[in-house]
Amino acid sequence: MSGPAAAPRPAAIRIEGLSRNFGALVAVDHLDLTIPAGSLFGLLGPNGAGKTTTIKMLTTLLPPTAGNAEVAGFDVQRQPREVRRSIGYIPQLISADGALTARENLMVFARLYAVPRHERKERIQQALAMIGLVEVADTLVRRYSGGMIRRLEIAQAILHRPSVLFLDEPTVGLDPVARRAVWEHVKELRARFGATILLTTHYMEEAEALCDQLAIMHQGKVVAQGSPAQLMFEADEADTLDDAFVYFAGSAIETGGTYRDTAQTRRTARRLG
């Protein structure tokens, strides 16, 4: 698969036996998952299930303890630079610089991703238009609302036309209106650029509205996978995705997330809110 002769099929994620330990804690436990090109894939799971850790390994931020993964046809461990060139990532935390304007934020990443000089201005303008921030493009991001920051981050992540996008809890801490705006943009990303999108969320209605495939993670493993309808059917014919989630990740209610997880989620929510 890695030889130069076999042209790698872009825009897909293949995860094989991927594991990550933090000391004694097994955050991701022999994960196997294949995400077809062009899909909008939702990774669900209770706090501490290992979603962010998985995304960090797929985006080359964290070396796996064992196993491997391919993103956009490139090996995350052996071809990290190629992987980075092909992906966009919006972290669970905030990733736009408040001391710069939206346009400046975009310019920084256009240059870091080596978007050709003659295309930069045009692409930035396009991205700003797409997410509806043209009027406030020259305002400091510090003054933005949570929803505007998220939209800016979306624009930032697509400047270089990535074929795979990772969105870690893109709507955490947003009000319902801002959340829906983000949904629209995520859908548009796929429609317009044909990107494969992997997102995590705690909101079942979001997973149902956006994703065509879901996987529920629990304690580092995938415990269920399929379309939203399939999952509901398999979960003893649950009426809602919420019920299906509880069915598959039920024991998590008692184990809960750790202090660290909770603190991190709330911090993000507060910053964005």
Place this chain on the structure above:
Amino acid sequence: MTPPRRDERPGALVDGTPSRQPGPLRRAALACRDFTQQVLVIAWIETKKIQRDPTELLTRAVQPILWLGIFGVVMNRARAIPTGALSYLDFMLPGILSQSVLFIAIFYGIALIWERDLGLLHKFLVSPAYRGALVTGKAVSAGIRAISQAVIVCLLGLVMGAHLRFTPLALGGMLLFIVLGAAIFSTFSLIIACIVKTRERFMGIGQVLTMPLFFASNAIYPLSLMPDWLRLVARANPLTYQVDALRALMIQGGQSTLGLGLDLLVEVLVLVGLITLGAWMYPKAIR
């Protein structure tokens, strides 16, 4: 909310999938160009921030004012420290300048912890930018801040009657060593930030480090005055080489005791070493 849609290019996906294979020389040239470009982007962010918040630069002038205005004046009167042909004020000015650059640079890593807590650092690290370029960019940024510090300290010195040298060569050399010094200590600071990861621990370590670095150097007294063990420590301290060079460059009649060539060599080697280490440590900051 829905923006007007222009140009839908179907399948406008991956940029520049490497199809043709350029030769090794060309690849190296391209890598150099990318590296430089990335360093400049990071430094550009810093200039934007300085432009928007210049008050910070002013508050940083307080410390050198105290050192020069009080310590310097008293010691100048006392003539307790033999400084050869130079007045004590002339002798200490490069030392105080280096010190103020050091004090700013050594806390530079706090910005990294801030960026990490926010999530900005993650974003930089998933970009294809070289980690070395990100670290060098930060070092250059610290250098840019240090230059403003140099202007303030030199103005202060002039007001107090120091004998500064203003030839283009002296000024250029001075800038070079100030930027080098700031780059060295800010990269050192960045590495510490990658290790300790929390603001509280970082501040503690920063505080512990500054004074020994300052006192175990030739900033406010000559090497010749030190006991042997301290002189050894001072010779291992990059600040000593910076002060030594600045003393020769900035001050009329000032002389280097170690040799400008050695000063430059040590500073450059230390910086390259630290940046290499920093590039390796940088991704660990978010693990």
